[in-house]
Structures are given as C-alpha cells and as structure tokens.
Amino acid sequence: MTGSLFERSETLYRRRRAANRLMTGVMVLAVVVALVPLFFILFYLVTKGIGGLTLDLLTQDPNRPGRPGGGVRNAIAGSAIMVGLATAIGTPIAIGCGVFLAEYGQNRLGTVIRFLVDVMAGIPSITVGLFVYGLVVLPQKGFTAFAGALALAIILIPIVARITEEMVLLVPRSLREAAYALGAPRWRTVLRVVLPTATPGIVTGVILALSRIAGEAAPLLFTSLGNQFFSTDVFQAMDALPLRIFVYAVGPYDYWHEQAWAMSLLLVGAILVVSLIVRALFGTRVTVRQ
Amino acid sequence: MRNTGILPTEQDAARERHPAAAGQAPEPDSQAQRAALRVENLSAWYGRKLAVADVSLDIAANSVTALIGPSGCGKSTLIRTFNRMHEFAPHARVEGRVLLEGVNVYDPGIDPARVRQRIGMVFQKPNPFPTLSIAENVAAGLRFLGVRSRAEIGDRVETALKLAALWDEVRNDLKKPGIALSGGQQQRLCIARAIAVEPEIILMDEPCSALDPVATLKIEDLMRGLAERYTIVIVTHNMQQAARVSDATAFMLMGEDGAGHLIEYRPTQELFTRPQDRRTEDYITGRFG
Numbered sequence: 001m002t003g004s005l006f007e008r009s010e011t012l013y014r015r016r017r018a019a020n021r022l023m024t025g026v027m028v029l030a031v032v033v034a035l036v037p038l039f040f041i042l043f044y045l046v047t048k049g050i051g052g053l054t055l056d057l058l059t060q061d062p063n064r065p066g067r068p069g070g071g072v073r074n075a076i077a078g079s080a081i082m083v084g085l086a087t088a089i090g091t092p093i094a095i096g097c098g099v100f101l102a103e104y105g106q107n108r109l110g111t112v113i114r115f116l117v118d119v120m121a122g123i124p125s126i127t128v129g130l131f132v133y134g135l136v137v138l139p140q141k142g143f144t145a146f147a148g149a150l151a152l153a154i155i156l157i158p159i160v161a162r163i164t165e166e167m168v169l170l171v172p173r174s175l176r177e178a179a180y181a182l183g184a185p186r187w188r189t190v191l192r193v194v195l196p197t198a199t200p201g202i203v204t205g206v207i208l209a210l211s212r213i214a215g216e217a218a219p220l221l222f223t224s225l226g227n228q229f230f231s232t233d234v235f236q237a238m239d240a241l242p243l244r245i246f247v248y249a250v251g252p253y254d255y256w257h258e259q260a261w262a263m264s265l266l267l268v269g270a271i272l273v274v275s276l277i278v279r280a281l282f283g284t285r286v287t288v289r290q
Numbered sequence: 291m292r293n294t295g296i297l298p299t300e301q302d303a304a305r306e307r308h309p310a311a312a313g314q315a316p317e318p319d320s321q322a323q324r325a326a327l328r329v330e331n332l333s334a335w336y337g338r339k340l341a342v343a344d345v346s347l348d349i350a351a352n353s354v355t356a357l358i359g360p361s362g363c364g365k366s367t368l369i370r371t372f373n374r375m376h377e378f379a380p381h382a383r384v385e386g387r388v389l390l391e392g393v394n395v396y397d398p399g400i401d402p403a404r405v406r407q408r409i410g411m412v413f414q415k416p417n418p419f420p421t422l423s424i425a426e427n428v429a430a431g432l433r434f435l436g437v438r439s440r441a442e443i444g445d446r447v448e449t450a451l452k453l454a455a456l457w458d459e460v461r462n463d464l465k466k467p468g469i470a471l472s473g474g475q476q477q478r479l480c481i482a483r484a485i486a487v488e489p490e491i492i493l494m495d496e497p498c499s500a501l502d503p504v505a506t507l508k509i510e511d512l513m514r515g516l517a518e519r520y521t522i523v524i525v526t527h528n529m530q531q532a533a534r535v536s537d538a539t540a541f542m543l544m545g546e547d548g549a550g551h552l553i554e555y556r557p558t559q560e561l562f563t564r565p566q567d568r569r570t571e572d573y574i575t576g577r578f579g
Contacts (some may be wrong), residue, residue, distance in 0.1 A: 177411075181411035182407065183406045
C-alpha cells in the first residue's frame with residue numbers, strides 16, 4: 001500500500017459520489033412519475049369539463065333524457081346535503097373514538113378496537129352501501145338521503161378516528177402535565193388543552209375523509225338511489241354528483257358526456273374550495289417554540 | 291470553616307440582594323417555623339424500581355427549600371410525589387405520607403386534582419399552552435376552577451402577572467400567543483399561571499435549566515420575592531443556585547441499592563459551610579457529581 005489514507009480512499013469516494021447522484025436522480029424520477037397522472041387528470045378535466053361548466057349546469061335541473069340543456073342542480077344540492085349530514089353524524093363519533101383510543105387505548109382493549117377500526121377502514125364502500133341497505137332501506141321500505149348519509153358516515157368514521165388518535169398522541173406530555181398541575185381533572189385536560197392543540201391535525205383528517213366520501217358513488221347506489229328531480233327532503237331519494245356522473249358518462253348522449261366532465265371538474269373544485277375554507281377557519285398550525 | 295472555594299462568596303451575593311432573607315434561615319430540624327409540608331417515610335417506585343427510599347423531611351412555610359444532588363438521585367421523583375404528579379408515570383407507586391396541613395394527600399378520599407391546585411408546579415421546560423394567549427394562559431387554571439366572571443379573571447391575571455414580574459413586559463401584548471415570548475418570559479408566564487390558582491406551595495423542577503444566565507437570575511430573584519407569600523420547593527442540579535436562593539437545602543444521593551436517599555437536610559448556609567456528612571462535603575466541594 002502506498003500513499004496516505006486520503007489518497008487511497010479517493011476512488012472509493014468517487015464511486016460514492018456517483019452512487020449519490022444516481023440515487024438522487026432515481027428519486028426525482030419517482031416523484032415526477034407519481035405527479036404525472038395528477039397533472040394529466042387535472043389537465044384533462046379542465047379541457048374537457050370547462051366547456052360544460054355553464055350557469056345552467058348549476059341552476060337548472062335535468063331535462064327529460066335526450067333533450068339537450070338543463071343542469072344538475074339536484075345533484076349538487078344532494079351531494080352537499082348528504083356529505084354535510086354524513087360529516088355532522090360521523091365527525092363527533094369519530095373524534096370521540098379517536099380520543100378514547102389515544103387516552104385509554106394503550107392496552108389490550110385498545111389494540112382490539114384499533115384493529116377493528118382498521119378493518120372498518122378497509123371495507124369496500126359498496127359493501128358499506130349494502131349493509132346500510134339491509135339495515136335502513138329495507139326496513140324503511142324506501143331509498144332515502146338519510147341512508148346515503150349514514151353509509152358515507154360509516155366510511156368517514158374510521159378515517160377520522162385514526163387521524164384523531166395520532167394527533168392526540170402527538171400533543172406533548174408537558175402540556176397535559178401543565179394542566180394537571182393546575183388542578184385540572186383528566187376530562188377537562190383533554191377537552192380544554194389536548195383537543196384544541198390537536199385541532200389543526202384533526203381538521204386535516206376531516207377534510208381528507210370529506211374529500212373521500214364526496215366522490216363516492218358505490219355506497220349511494222342502493223341507499224339514496226339518485227333522483228331526477230330536485231329534493232331537499234332527507235327522507236326521500238336524493239341525487240348526488242358521483243351518481244349522476246356515472247349515469248351520464250355511460251349514457252348515449254354527447255351533451256350528457258359533456259355534463260359528466262363538467263360535474264367531475266366541479267366536484268374536484270368544490271372539494272378544493274371546501275378544504276381551503278375549513279383550513280382557514282380551524283387549521284391554524286401551531287408552532288411550538290423549542 | 292471546612293468548606294472553601296466560591297460558595298460562601300455566592301452566598302454573600304445572595305444575602306446582599308436579599309438582606310431580609312439573611313439570618314432568617316429556618317431550622318428544618320428544630321421546627322422553629324410552621325411546616326407547610328411534612329413528608330414521612332416516603333418511598334417511590336417506577337414499576338419494581340425503587341427511585342426514592344424512605345425520605346422524611348419538613349418543608350418550612352414561606353421559605354425556599356432546595357433539593358440538590360447528582361443526576362438520577364431521585365430529587366425530581368421526590369418533588370413529583372408531593373403533588374401526586376408521580377402517579378402519571380406508568381406503574382408508578384408511592385408509600386409513606388405527605389402531610390399538607392396535617393392531611394395525608396395520599397389518603398383514600400383525597401382528589402389528586404384538588405391537591406394539585408394547592409400544590410402548584412413549574413416544570414423544567416417552559417410549557418405554556420400553545421393555543422392560548424398570554425392572558426388566557428394565566429387564566430387557564432382559573433377556568434378549571436370554575437371562575438366565570440370576566441372582571442375577576444382580568445384582575446387575577448393582572449395580579450398573577452405582577453407577582454411573576456412579567457406584567458410590565460406583557461401588559462400591552464396580553465392577547466398575543468404565550469409561545470411568542472422568550473424562554474425566560476415563558477417560564478415566568480408559567481409561574482404566573484401557577485400562582486393564579488392561589489396555591490400554598492409551588493414546586494419548581496429545575497425551572498432554570500433551559501434558560502440563559504440573565505433569565506435565570508430573574509427567576510431566582512422572583513423566587514425570593516414569592517417566598518414571602520408562598521412556600522417554594524426547587525429541584526436544582528446547580529449548587530450555586532441552591533446557595534443563592536434557598537433557606538434550607540436537602541442533599542440527595544443514589545445509594546448502592548440504586549434508589550435516591552436523603553443524606554442531609556439543613557439550613558442552606560450550614561449545609562454549604564459546615565456539612566455534617568462526608569458525602570455532602572464531597573459533593574459540594576466538587577469531588578464528584
């Protein structure tokens with residue numbers, strides 16, 4: 001062996017620098033590949049959908065099939081009502097469940113419940129629809145928006161519950177101790193200190209779940225069914241954007257296809273807008289100074 | 291004088307800053323002063339591990355008592371048994387008695403939340419509630435206690451902030467978030483928050499270890515002032531700090547059994563100048579620890 005350690009190791013380091021560059025390149029490529037479909041979808045949606053996005057689409061109800069024109073006001077209202085109702089029913093249950101798992105779930109019971117929640121999150125949405133069909137629609141002898149909202153809530157609950165648990169566990173122990181040291185009982189500590197601190201994260205979870213259920217057609221197929229007409233009665237069949245997109249997309253008329261594209265664009269845009277509003281209202285990120 | 295080195299000087303400095311405190315050191319052994327807290331044969335475990343072994347001591351009212359000792363000697367565990375914070379650790383257990391005005395805080399019918407209202411605590415790292423403003427942080431404990439009146443809350447917040455020597459710095463920023471303050475201000479905010487619920491005793495678990503020297507001095511000054519109204523117990527690994535601020539000092543050490551033992555507990559001046567125990571002397575003269 002000749003030369004200093006530094007000289008001897010030069011080839012080795014040259015190889016390592018090359019490997020470093022190669023791996024960085026591979027990862028950049030992976031990011032690009034992952035993002036390409038997203039941009040394609042957005043691009044495609046905008047180019048195909050923007051033409052059909054007219055005022056009539058938002059303010060008119062569907063015409064008789066085959067007669068061009070008309071809108072999807074009924075589907076927009078139906079989606080808003082059912083998603084809103086599902087969020088209102090599901091979120092408190094989910095947050096309660098998540099807080100329970102975080103606060104009292106560090107034991108065998110918690111492990112079992114956590115597993116069940118995960119299983120629930122994995123149930124195909126069409127199965128959830130079938131379940132609600134058997135549980136609500138058959139006994140009530142009718143398709144209702146309420147049943148649809150219930151199915152959506154069942155999909156929302158496990159998502160929000162698990163995210164709530166994670167966010168509550170992220171709240172530093174020092175904050176709980178601060179509350180305890182002031183003489184606060186545990187439930188007050190959770191309610192007044194832990195939950196407010198975890199709120200931005202929980203809100204993100206709710207938005208995630210809300211976006212997911214807003215785009216679901218399968219669980220509504222045999223619960224809210226769909227409706228040609230405008231309805232705000234939650235005990236009647238109700239239309240929804242995903243249902244109408246499905247009907248129009250596979251239908252025979254060109255103007256239906258155009259409206260289906262416009263509705264898809266509308267759905268994506270609405271989810272974006274709702275996320276931004278909700279985040280602006282509750283989602284102020286708290287930066288804890290170290 | 292067996293002890294030499296810098297300690298007496300430090301103490302002189304403390305005496306100069308607080309002439310009233312000089313010469314008034316309580317005598318923990320002689321019961322000259324009312325005991326705010328009486329600890330009897332207290333042992334604390336984490337699961338099977340004994341962390342504090344059979345400690346007995348009286349803490350004099352309206353004084354500053356320091357717990358010193360090397361890392362792992364159980365001083366933090368001991369202080370956390372006083373207001374039952376110890377039991378939040380997994381499998382934590384306590385034996386013995388902690389008497390607050392003659393009542394054992396570990397008696398069955400005692401609500402630990404009530405104990406903690408009377409024995410407040412300030413932690414190592416400042417921990418203001420990040421979602422609350424400066425005023426709301428101080429008011430948090432009041433709300434836990436069911437105080438509703440805005441006027442009363444406002445008054446009490448102001449009083450607590452003044453007692454914590456923070457009022458002048460934040461009076462115009464009461465609505466700003468508590469975590470926007472500097473580290474030293476945050477710690478004084480936490481002290482104000484603890485004071486606001488009118489505790490009798492305030493436990494401080496290394497309250498200055500995350501602070502710079504200037505902020506540390508401010509907190510130390512504050513402690514001396516607070517001792518006129520409250521009983522203060524401070525855990526510190528900083529001997530100079532104990533010498534500067536405390537009236538009585540307890541020295542703890544990990545024994546061969548791995549648990550913390552109380553080695554010596556005397557008026558601060560005596561402990562630092564005429565330690566009775568060989569191990570105390572070794573520690574305060576810097577031979578170990």
